[in-house]
Amino acid sequence: MDPSSAGRAARALELLHAVVYFAPDIASELAALGVDGPAAQYFGGRAAPLGAVGPGVVTATFYSFSPRLVASAVPAVWETAEPAAIIAARLRGLDALHRRVLGQDVLDSAEMSEAADLAATAARAIPGPDGRPLYAAHADLPWPEAAHLRLWHALTLLREYRGDGHVAALQTAGLSGLDALVTHTATGIGFATDPARKLRGWSRDEWADAEKELRGRGLLDKRGELTGEGFEVRELVEDLTDDLAVAPWNALGDDGVERLLDLARPWRDAFVDAEVFPAGLFGPRYGDAR
Numbered sequence: 601m602d603p604s605s606a607g608r609a610a611r612a613l614e615l616l617h618a619v620v621y622f623a624p625d626i627a628s629e630l631a632a633l634g635v636d637g638p639a640a641q642y643f644g645g646r647a648a649p650l651g652a653v654g655p656g657v658v659t660a661t662f663y664s665f666s667p668r669l670v671a672s673a674v675p676a677v678w679e680t681a682e683p684a685a686i687i688a689a690r691l692r693g694l695d696a697l698h699r700r701v702l703g704q705d706v707l708d709s710a711e712m713s714e715a716a717d718l719a720a721t722a723a724r725a726i727p728g729p730d731g732r733p734l735y736a737a738h739a740d741l742p743w744p745e746a747a748h749l750r751l752w753h754a755l756t757l758l759r760e761y762r763g764d765g766h767v768a769a770l771q772t773a774g775l776s777g778l779d780a781l782v783t784h785t786a787t788g789i790g791f792a793t794d795p796a797r798k799l800r801g802w803s804r805d806e807w808a809d810a811e812k813e814l815r816g817r818g819l820l821d822k823r824g825e826l827t828g829e830g831f832e833v834r835e836l837v838e839d840l841t842d843d844l845a846v847a848p849w850n851a852l853g854d855d856g857v858e859r860l861l862d863l864a865r866p867w868r869d870a871f872v873d874a875e876v877f878p879a880g881l882f883g884p885r886y887g888d889a890r
Contacts, residue, residue: 650734726847
């Protein structure tokens with residue numbers, strides 16, 4: 601399968617994984633454990649498969665977050681709830697979210713089962729954990745039984761596998777975590793600038809300093825937009841990310857991937873229409889993903 605086509609498929613399915621970071625159903629389950637507040641819930645939830653790790657590991661593997669923001673939640677979150685309890689709470693919240701937004705008929709449908717099987721086929725074809733710490737941690741978790749949770753778990757494995765490769769691509773291009781965030785928002789795809797800065801925990805001064813440094817490298821212009829060289833660097837990163845993530849999609853082939861997308865698009869759009877994701881979160885070019 602062409603790596604760029606696989607990359608487009610991964611991005612089109614991204615929101616079906618990302619609901620876990622924004623839906624109130626998951627937040628409520630975590631709060632019931634005492635894990636309260638956006639930072640504790642995000643870092644505790646996503647890092648839980650790694651075990652009770654320290655802030656350095658989380659900062660390194662998540663890559664684009666301020667170390668200060670990470671340290672505000674880790675390792676204190678593990679004193680509130682053990683990683684296994686957090687993982688179980690997230691699955692309960694995900695189950696409730698899917699039932700609320702999609703409805704029981706969709707969850708019980710042949711289409712949901714088919715989509716879960718297709719995504720699982722791709723996820724099980726991931727070559728291995730070498731150099732992919734977040735993928736490896738999630739791959740050690742047991743597969744859920746319910747089809748909609750199997751679909752989410754499979755997409756999470758594919759997403760974290762791709763994300764680990766993306767970090768390698770960013771380092772190859774000489775972009776730090778903050779550089780990566782600034783240049784990505786400048787593309788107009790993904791997070792808008794202000795939500796990106798706030799969600800990742802960077803100050804205005806830190807963001808401005810990064811922009812100044814990137815201008816010095818010729819990657820940004822005075823308006824904070826990517827230069828031609830900046831676009832070339834981002835293209836290099838995305839192309840290399842696609843190359844490093846294509847292997848599991850080959851197990852489905854073009855027809856299998858297209859079938860998975862056809863099945864999943866209405867569910868992804870249902871989560872968007874249900875306003876699971878905050879208004880203004882994404883940049884002006886993100887709408888073409890729908």
